[in-house]
Structure formats: structure tokens, C-alpha cells
Amino acid sequence: MSIRTRIAIVGAGPAGLLLGRILDTHGIDYVIVERKSLEYTLGRIRAGILEQGSVELLERLGLGERLRREGLEHRGIYLQFAGERHHIDFEKLIGRTVTVYGQQEVVKDLSRAHQAAGTAIYYEAEDVALDGIESERPRVTFRCRGEDVLIEADYVVGTDGFHGVCRPSIPDLEVYDREYPFAWLGVLASVRPSTDELIYALHADGFAMHSMRSMEVSRLYLQVPPDENIDDWPDDRIWEALHRRLGVPGWTLDEGEITDKSITPMRSFVASTMQHGRLFLAGDAAHIVPPTGAKGLNSAIADVAMLGEAIAAGYRGNPEPMSSYSRRALSRQWKTQYFSRWMTAMLHRDDRGDSSEYDYLAQLGQLRYVVESEFAQCSLAEQYTGLPYGL
Missing domain, CATH: 3.50.50.60 (FAD/NAD(P)-binding domain)
Incomplete structure (x- = not known):
């Protein structure tokens, strides 16, 4: 034909x-x-x-x-580090949102x-x-x-x-191209999100994220090594790591049935x-x-x-x-x-080499700068909500 x-x-x-x-x-x-x-x-x-x-x-x-x-x-996102959670309000900063x-x-x-x-x-x-x-x-x-x-x-x-x-x-x-020395373990859980907007967290153990697909389904991520086997992560271990990396005083992460889990290399x-x-x-x-x-x-x-x-x-x-x-x-x-x-480097731990602890402390300094500088927040908000198409 x-x-x-x-x-x-x-x-x-x-x-x-x-x-x-x-x-x-x-x-x-x-x-x-x-x-x-x-x-x-x-x-x-x-x-x-x-x-x-x-x-x-x-x-x-x-x-x-x-x-x-x-x-x-969503009006913005949360950046979390050193046991603190800070809201970056895109709408207030630049009048834009994400969905x-x-x-x-x-x-x-x-x-x-x-x-x-x-x-x-x-x-x-x-x-x-x-x-x-x-x-x-x-x-x-x-x-x-x-x-x-x-x-x-x-x-x-x-x-x-x-x-x-x-x-x-x-x-x-x-x-x-560039290969990253870590991957994301992602899960879908049948539970109402424990947050109103996305949480991006840098923890001493590595990155974690709380996202969502609806008001009934949560999407959560953990940084893991790129060669990690998903079979080594039973549900209990996943929830334990999420509680540890996402936890802050006065906030509770609700658990639910994990309906899907996978590991995605990053590049x-x-x-x-x-x-x-x-x-x-x-x-x-x-x-x-x-x-x-x-x-x-x-x-x-x-x-x-x-x-x-x-x-x-x-x-x-x-x-x-x-x-x-x-x-x-x-x-x-x-x-x-x-x-x-930039986002990836700021929020993930790279434990290779002798400078990993220095790098982690520098990341904390970078995040501190972002949450304390309106100029840095505006830059993040402008890029996160989307640059013009250049039509």
C-alpha cells in the first residue's frame, strides 16, 4: 500500500x-x-x-x-535539607505555576x-x-x-x-551525553499525598522526592546506585527510607499499598x-x-x-x-x-572520591543560598515553570 x-x-x-x-x-x-x-x-x-x-x-x-x-x-515546590523544609512560591515570585x-x-x-x-x-x-x-x-x-x-x-x-x-x-x-552515578527508585502508592506540593529533599543518605499523580495516588522517589536491584527493595525498606529522608518535625508521611516500583538510570x-x-x-x-x-x-x-x-x-x-x-x-x-x-547536582549525593563530605556540605550551602535569596528563587521559578518557546 x-x-x-x-x-x-x-x-x-x-x-x-x-x-x-x-x-x-x-x-x-x-x-x-x-x-x-x-x-x-x-x-x-x-x-x-x-x-x-x-x-x-x-x-x-x-x-x-x-x-x-x-x-x-501548584504554586511552587518545597526544598528540604538539614531537617528544614522551605517553600518556593512561584506564583508570588513571578506570577506563574505548574500543573x-x-x-x-x-x-x-x-x-x-x-x-x-x-x-x-x-x-x-x-x-x-x-x-x-x-x-x-x-x-x-x-x-x-x-x-x-x-x-x-x-x-x-x-x-x-x-x-x-x-x-x-x-x-x-x-x-x-553524560551518565550520572545514581538512579531513581520510583514507586506509585495508593495513598493520599502527604503534601500539598512537591517536596525535593537532600538528605545525608541521598535524594528523596514526594510527588503525586492525583489526590488519591502518591508518586515517591529515592536516590539509589545505578546498578541497584529492585528485588533488594521490599516495600518495608522503601517506606523506611522515605520516612528517614523526607521526615521533618511535625509532619507525617502516610503509607499505602505500593502498586508499581521501578529503578530508572539517569542521564x-x-x-x-x-x-x-x-x-x-x-x-x-x-x-x-x-x-x-x-x-x-x-x-x-x-x-x-x-x-x-x-x-x-x-x-x-x-x-x-x-x-x-x-x-x-x-x-x-x-x-x-x-x-x-543544576537541580540534579544540588539535590543528589555523590559518594565517590574523598571529597564527598565536602561536596555534601557545599550542597547544603547552595540550598541555604537559594532559600535565602529572592533572586535565586526567581531564577529557579522562571526555569521550573518554563522558558519561552522562541516561536
Whole structure:
């Protein structure tokens, strides 16, 4: 089967689905190809914090009804260290907020919108490959339900994640990456959150975080070694560590049934370019950040917001936004990389080497500076709630 379309999108995660909705608003036709099943994409538990700009974009695209009803708007976060907990009030500092709303919920809303619109999405596509990305008619080939499919497009957009086929299709691509000497042990617990806003805690034993998915489900994290085995962490041990690292006088951490637990290594990764020929990259296909600053999903949203408008401008006769997409997206991304690395370094213990105790005491000094300086808090608030897209 052969298909002709303007835009071929490889990857039906939040970036690919959102790009499709943006293209819909401009009347630009597209086809989406996804290696996984619809059920798999809906079931992935990922990021849960939306920047204000992400919320505003989803609302403009008509995807805000359930988000407004079920999302939890937060004015700020708590920074905790040395047995003290300090509130950083984003709304008071810069007039902006963030919203707790899981990535899987964003994908559900997008999937329902695409189903209602009758979007052509090929799930469970096998042997996906790109060809001719330097020509005027790039092609995507794959096999779906026993049939060979060829998509001929004006442009191809790779939103197929870190392990996808699109980034490797760019010749001579350089990558910049960093592995961190720790990982996150994350759990979902069926218990009402013990906090009204996220708690980021630096403890002598390592980092801990109290987040949430709803008013009935808590999401909690512990810093662990990157080679840790999840089987070595029974529920009792997890709760004991959370109580110790998150505890402050006069506050109680409520326990509940742990329904999911996993260990996620932490890394930073950036590709040297996000476009080549008629191929564009967005989201995890082009960059990854450690989760400390809640930037993964939001970075993908920023990418496709820029790219969607650039594609629309190109079809209106203005090619400049498309030709400058990689430069603009990477400019924002490197600022995001800096913030994520800064948050990660400030809040995690690195016990390697002879200077670990010095480093820990310096981290306490850094946190003390942040909570005592309005200028430092404004910088944190500006970056955490989201930088402009540079449209």
C-alpha cells in the first residue's frame, strides 16, 4: 500500500500526537506511525509536571477540559535539607505555576482527540525505515498487520524516542551525553499525598522526592546506585527510607499499598542537530534530561510547538522558521539541560572520591543560598515553570 501525505510522523507518544493536533489547526495533512500498540502507549507511566506554557498550549488546542478538572495546579515546590523544609512560591515570585498531570493522561486526551478526528495512525508497525531524507520526497516504509506500507511525504518528523530509527538516519551526527552515578527508585502508592506540593529533599543518605499523580495516588522517589536491584527493595525498606529522608518535625508521611516500583538510570543526552534534509527530530529522539527538573515531557512539547508553527509557516511561503528550527530548539534545550543538571547536582549525593563530605556540605550551602535569596528563587521559578518557546 502506498500513501501520499505532507508530513510523516514517526512515533505516537505525546510529541508525535501533539504535533499532529498542531498541524490540524493549520489544515496540514499527516500520517503517524508507531512501533508499539495503542495500549502500550496509553499505559506508560512517565512525567507528571506540566509547565505553564505546556498547559496553555494544550488548552489552546482544545485539550484542556479534563486537564482543568483533574490537574492539580501548584504554586511552587518545597526544598528540604538539614531537617528544614522551605517553600518556593512561584506564583508570588513571578506570577506563574505548574500543573500535576501525568504524561499518560496527556496521551489519553490526545489519543481520544485523534480517534474523534479519524487520524491515520498505524500502531504496531514493524521494520520501520526511512529513505530519501535528503530528497524532495522522503519515504517511510514499514509492515503493519501483514501488509507492506510506503508513505511518501514532503517532510518526516522523528518523535520516536531515544531508541527510535529516526536519529540514526542522520549521517555524521554527533551526540553529547553524560551518565550520572545514581538512579531513581520510583514507586506509585495508593495513598493520599502527604503534601500539598512537591517536596525535593537532600538528605545525608541521598535524594528523596514526594510527588503525586492525583489526590488519591502518591508518586515517591529515592536516590539509589545505578546498578541497584529492585528485588533488594521490599516495600518495608522503601517506606523506611522515605520516612528517614523526607521526615521533618511535625509532619507525617502516610503509607499505602505500593502498586508499581521501578529503578530508572539517569542521564543527559543531546544530539548535535535536530534536522537534516527533510527530516526533523523532536523530544526524546533528540535529547534527554535527568528527571529532577521535570523537563522531559515539557521539552518535547516545546519542540513540537516550535516545529508545528515552523511547518505551517513553510507552507505559507516562509521557509525561515523551518530552516532555523534546530538552532532555536537547541538553544532552548541547552538552557533546559543546564537547569536539569543544576537541580540534579544540588539535590543528589555523590559518594565517590574523598571529597564527598565536602561536596555534601557545599550542597547544603547552595540550598541555604537559594532559600535565602529572592533572586535565586526567581531564577529557579522562571526555569521550573518554563522558558519561552522562541516561536
